[in-house]
Each structure stands twice: as structure tokens, then as C-alpha cells.
Amino acid sequence: MKAAALSLAQTPPLSVPYRFFLTAPLFAVACGVTLFWAGPDVLSSRWHPALLAATHLLTLGFLTMVMAGALQQLTPVLMGVQISYPLSFSTVIHLLLVAGTLALTAGWLWQKTALFTLAGVLLGLALTGFILVLLVTLRKARSGHTTVRSTTVALLAFAVTVVLGVYLALGYSWNGLERLPGMTDQHMTWGLVGWVSLLIMGVAYQVIPMFQITPDYPGPMMRWLAILMFLLLSCWSLVQIFFPQTIWLSHLAGGLLASGLVFFLLVSMNLLSRRRRYIPDVTLNFWRVSLSSLLLVVIAWGLSLTGTHDQLEIFFGVLMITGFSMSAISGMLYKIAPFLIWLHLNNYIQGRGHTRGNIPNMKQVIPERHARLHFRAHCLMLLLFILAVFWPDYFLRPAALLLIITAGILWNNLYSGFRLYKHIIRNQEA
Amino acid sequence: MAREYLLDAVDMEPPEPLVRAMELAEKLGKGDYLRMRHRREPCLLYDNLKQQGFSFITCTGSDVAYDVFIWHEGDAGAQSSVLTRADTLVIKLSSVKPSYP
Structure with a gap:
């Protein structure tokens, strides 16, 4: 794997990604509060309004929030192309995404149809704007760069998710919009298997070999797996729409999609077992939980066919959501956030004509023991949520409480890194 | 007598290779150069080196993915030693015009 040409001047301000990183755990806290308030009844059906609200607080408020922030940083740093007016762009997208997610979840919790219209407009503007700008920017990147490919494909999957999601949201308030059968499943699958999984895969191609010191992913896999998964997802979608009665065809497309995910997890597990440095690392632990959850996801999907x-x-x-996606994203944050703080401090010191200032190393930006505390709380939270699915009366509220605590620890860890950055800048300027 | 300092960054996690390379580069004497072995191209290092007054060439073709040679800008002796040393390698990127001795 080759990184694109990189210049210090291309790095957008730290506030561009970091505002997204610091907002995301707050939405996870809001999810925990919603679940705690709604109580065990929330898991009685996947259509429970509070469960839909909680789900979107995590998928939009946490997962998409972090991924949107990270992409605005990774685009220049890994792919060598810069978004125009990065600060204004990130400010607008961040505000619209926050307001839209709040409106959507409030719509479910208070059953106000006008809030769904507001959410549809705000999220539609935020996410189509984000996707279009990113796609146009990525076209300027060196073609053939594997992360450019997988990110482009993930963004296209996100576009399908957003179109379906906005249609469904507007459908709550506009009677004229007919809700087609299976539309929610399509929205969920394009979102979780398309947008979230494909982007995690694309970023993993870069960050696992880079930070875990493993061999690179196989070249053909990096070039083709995301595209193949996108095509399979499209086939699955078309089968659902045009041949809803042909169950075997739907299972075949689903099975091939699941095989793609299993292939990714097996290769990733294999690479992680071949890392060159055998030192404890919290991101490695998060990856293991994430990939194990993905394996259980595929098994659960297989069982659901019966x-x-x-x-x-x-x-x-x-x-x-909490097992595969949140674990992977939390683990990556413990590499990306300290690295960005180090990078910006390094750029700042260089810009002032100094050689080496007192720049903290990555482990000093967010101490390992703080990240490890988060990991332990995260594992317990995940276990409690799994138990809550089957025994909600006993485990839902403890799980919700653990989610609040876990997200609180993550926020504190990310903020302490940012505080250290501000402290060093202030000292340099004094 | 030119001295080669070796930094094996193959097993290092970012940003350690950059930090160590800059620390060692600052200690180079006249005629000395630093050779950094790395498993990936250290793109972030280049701007740092330019800003701090170092020249460099990045080569492929040895037993490691990338060899980066670093010396003080304008140090003709070090430059000549580096170009001789890298003679059997493929120069991928250079901050100086490759004029072989």
C-alpha cells in the first residue's frame, strides 16, 4: 500500500474532525438515557418508537458523526486531496447533522409529524451535501488508490441509505408518500452493511497495517471487495423489490454478502495474529471484539433464515451497531485522535520555526489506562445488551446505564487529549 | 570520514519513525547521513525535513520497502556518500537533483 503525497499544509484545522468526535459520545449518552427512560418494553418489537429513536441516536449521532469527522481528516491525510473551505464545510455539516438527528429522534419520542419533516429536510441537506462534496473531492484523488475506491463505494451506499431514510422520514408526515414493502429493511441493510461496514473495511485497510504493524491486506481484496459487496448489495436490493416471493434468490444474495463480511473478518483476524509487535494495545482489543461481533452477526443472520x-x-x-461498528470505531478513535493531536502540535511547532518542542507522544495524549477503562466498560455494556435482548426486564436498564458510562468515559478521554493540545498551544504562545 | 547512522523503523508505529528520524537527523555531523528503513513511505516526514533544512532521497529495491537517506542540505560530502550508497537502489523521490559522482 502506498500513501498519497502528503503535505503539512494540507491538514485541515483540528476543530474540523474533533467537533464531530466530541459530539458523538454525547449522542451515545442520549441513546442510553432514551433506553433507560423507555424501559424493558422498548425491546418488545423492532418498530417500538423509542427503539427507533435510540437506534438512530447511535447510527446517525455516533457512527455517522465520527465517520463524517474522520473522513474530512483522512481525505487530505491519506488520499492527498483537500476539501474546499474545510472549516465552513465542517461547521455547516456538523450543525445540520446534530439538529437533524435531534429532530428525528424527538419525532419518534414525542410522535410529532412536523419533526419528521424537519428531520428529513435537515438530514437530507446535511448528508447529501456531505456525500456530494466528498465524492467530488475524491474524484481529484489519485485513481486506483484503494482507500479512494472503498470510500467512494461506501459513500454511494450511504447515498442510497439517505434517499431511503429521508423518504421514510417524510412519509411519517406526508400521507402522499407510499411506504413500499421492505423499504425499512433496505434502508437498514444499505446503512449497516453498505455505508458503515464498507467504510470500516476501507479504513481498516489503512489503519490496521499502519498502527498494528501487520502485513498489508491482499491487493486484490483492497481493490475489489468493496465494489463486489456494493454490487451484491444492489442485487440483493433488486431481488427484494422485483422478486420478493423468490426466497432462495434473496437468500443467495444475502449469503454472498455475508461471505464478503466473513472474508473480511478472517483476513483481518489473520493479519492481527501476524502483527510484528506483541505489545498490549487497546485498539487491538477493540478490533477483536468488533470482528468477533461480526462473526456472531453472520451466524444470527443465518439463523434468522429459518x-x-x-x-x-x-x-x-x-x-x-454496538458490537461490530461501535467497537471498531472506538478502537480507531484511540489511534486517530492522539495521532491528529500530535500531528497538529508538530505542524504548529514547525510553523513557528522550532525544531522539536515538547510534543507529547501518543500514549501521553490519551493514557493507555484511561482507554483500557473504556474498553472494559464497553465489553460489559455489550454483554449486558446481548443479555437484554433475551431478558429485557433484568438487563435493559443496566445496559443503558453502562452505555451512558461508556460514552462518558470516551468523551472524557477525547476531551482530555484536546485539553492537552490547547494547554501546549497556550504555553507556546505565552 | 562519512558515517552512516541507521534507523530501523520497520516495526515502529506512527509517528515514532518521524520523531526518531528528526531527532537523529539533528545530530548529524558534517559528511554524515541517516538511513531510515521503513515498511511504508514516510510521506509526512518530507515537509518536516524540508522545513528543518535537510535533503533526502527515498529509494526502493533493497530488502525493505523503503530506504530514506537524510543529510544536511548543502553538505556535498554527505550527498556524494548517499548517492554512492544508493547506487544499486531505485530512487523514488529526491529533494536534490540526482547527479551521480
């Missing part, structure tokens, strides 16, 4: 099991669908959602 019939309709509401519990299994919720189990699938819990593992996919």
Missing part, C-alpha cells in the same frame, strides 16, 4: 424471529433481528442490530 423463520421470523423478532428477538433475533434485535440481536442482529445490537451486535452490528
Whole structure:
């Protein structure tokens, strides 16, 4: 793998990604509060309004929030292309995404149709704007760069998710919009298997070999897997729409998609077992939990083919969102956030004509023991959520409480890194 | 007598290779150069080196993915030693015009 040409001048201000990073845990806290307030009944059906609100607080408020922030930084740093007016762009997208997510979840919690219209408009503007600008920017990147490919494909999957999501949101308030059968499943699958999984895969191609000191992912896999998964997802979608009665065709497309995910997790597990440095690392632990959850997701999906099991669908959602996605993203944050703080401090010191200032190393930006505390809380939270799927009366509220604590620790860890950055800048200027 | 300092960054996690390379580069004497072995191209290092007055060439073709040679800008002796040393390698990127001795 080759990194694109990189210049210090191309790095956008730290506030561009960091505002997203610091906002994301707050939405996870809001999710925990919603679940705690709604109580065990929330898991009685996947259509429970509070569960839909909680799900979107995590998928939009946490996962998309971090991924949107990270992409605005990774585009120049890894792919060598810069978004025009990065600060204004990130400010507008951040505000619209925050307001839109709040409006959407408030719509479900208070059953106000006008809020769905507001959410549809705000999220539609935020996310189409984000996707279009990123796609135009990525066209300027060196073609053939594997991360450019997988990010482009993930963004296209996100575009399908957003179109379906905005249509569904507007459908709550406009009677004229007919809700087609299976549309929610399409929205969920394009979001979780398309947008979230493909982007995690694309970023993993870069960050696992770079930070875990492993061999690179196989070249053909980096070039083709994301595209193949996108095509399979499109086939699955078309089968659902045009041949809803042909169950075997739908299972075949789903099975091939699941095989793509299993292939990714097996290669990743194999690479992680071949890392060159055997030192404890919290990001490695997060990756292991993430990939193990992905394996359980595929098994749960396989079991769900035997019939309709509401519990299994919720189990699938819990593992996919909190197990696979949140674990991978939390782990990556413990590399990306300290690295960005170090990078910006280094740029600042260089810009002032100094050689080496007192720049903290990555482990000093966010101490390992603080990240490890987060990891332990995260594992306990995940375990409690899995138990809550089957015994909600006993485990839902403890799980919700753990989610609040976990997100609080993450926020504190990210903020302490940012505080250190501000402190050093202030001292340099004094 | 030119001295080669070796930094094996193959097993290092970012940004350690950059930090160590800059620390060692600052200690180079007249005629000395630093050779950094790395498993990936250290793109972030280049601007740092330019800003601090160092020349460099990045080569491929040895037993490691990238060899980066670093010396003080204008140090003709070090430059000549580096170009001789890198003679059997493929120069991928250079901050100086490659004029072989």
C-alpha cells in the first residue's frame, strides 16, 4: 500500500474532525438515557418508537458523526486531496447533522409529524451535501488508490441509505408518500452493511497495517471487495423489490454478502495474529471484539433464515451497531485522535520555526489506562445488551446505564487529549 | 570520514519513525547521513525535513520497502556518500537533483 503525497499544509484545522468526535459520545449518552427512560418494553418489537429513536441516536449521532469527522481528516491525510473551505464545510455539516438527528429522534419520542419533516429536510441537506462534496473531492484523488475506491463505494451506499431514510422520514408526515414493502429493511441493510461496514473495511485497510504493524491486506481484496459487496448489495436490493416471493434468490444474495463480511473478518483476524509487535494495545482489543461481533452477526443472520424471529433481528442490530461498528470505531478513535493531536502540535511547532518542542507522544495524549477503562466498560455494556435482548426486564436498564458510562468515559478521554493540545498551544504562545 | 547512522523503523508505529528520524537527523555531523528503513513511505516526514533544512532521497529495491537517506542540505560530502550508497537502489523521490559522482 502506498500513501498519497502528503503535505503539512494540507491538514485541515483540528476543530474540523474533533467537533464531530466530541459530539458523538454525547449522542451515545442520549441513546442510553432514551433506553433507560423507555424501559424493558422498548425491546418488545423492532418498530417500538423509542427503539427507533435510540437506534438512530447511535447510527446517525455516533457512527455517522465520527465517520463524517474522520473522513474530512483522512481525505487530505491519506488520499492527498483537500476539501474546499474545510472549516465552513465542517461547521455547516456538523450543525445540520446534530439538529437533524435531534429532530428525528424527538419525532419518534414525542410522535410529532412536523419533526419528521424537519428531520428529513435537515438530514437530507446535511448528508447529501456531505456525500456530494466528498465524492467530488475524491474524484481529484489519485485513481486506483484503494482507500479512494472503498470510500467512494461506501459513500454511494450511504447515498442510497439517505434517499431511503429521508423518504421514510417524510412519509411519517406526508400521507402522499407510499411506504413500499421492505423499504425499512433496505434502508437498514444499505446503512449497516453498505455505508458503515464498507467504510470500516476501507479504513481498516489503512489503519490496521499502519498502527498494528501487520502485513498489508491482499491487493486484490483492497481493490475489489468493496465494489463486489456494493454490487451484491444492489442485487440483493433488486431481488427484494422485483422478486420478493423468490426466497432462495434473496437468500443467495444475502449469503454472498455475508461471505464478503466473513472474508473480511478472517483476513483481518489473520493479519492481527501476524502483527510484528506483541505489545498490549487497546485498539487491538477493540478490533477483536468488533470482528468477533461480526462473526456472531453472520451466524444470527443465518439463523434468522429459518423463520421470523423478532428477538433475533434485535440481536442482529445490537451486535452490528454496538458490537461490530461501535467497537471498531472506538478502537480507531484511540489511534486517530492522539495521532491528529500530535500531528497538529508538530505542524504548529514547525510553523513557528522550532525544531522539536515538547510534543507529547501518543500514549501521553490519551493514557493507555484511561482507554483500557473504556474498553472494559464497553465489553460489559455489550454483554449486558446481548443479555437484554433475551431478558429485557433484568438487563435493559443496566445496559443503558453502562452505555451512558461508556460514552462518558470516551468523551472524557477525547476531551482530555484536546485539553492537552490547547494547554501546549497556550504555553507556546505565552 | 562519512558515517552512516541507521534507523530501523520497520516495526515502529506512527509517528515514532518521524520523531526518531528528526531527532537523529539533528545530530548529524558534517559528511554524515541517516538511513531510515521503513515498511511504508514516510510521506509526512518530507515537509518536516524540508522545513528543518535537510535533503533526502527515498529509494526502493533493497530488502525493505523503503530506504530514506537524510543529510544536511548543502553538505556535498554527505550527498556524494548517499548517492554512492544508493547506487544499486531505485530512487523514488529526491529533494536534490540526482547527479551521480
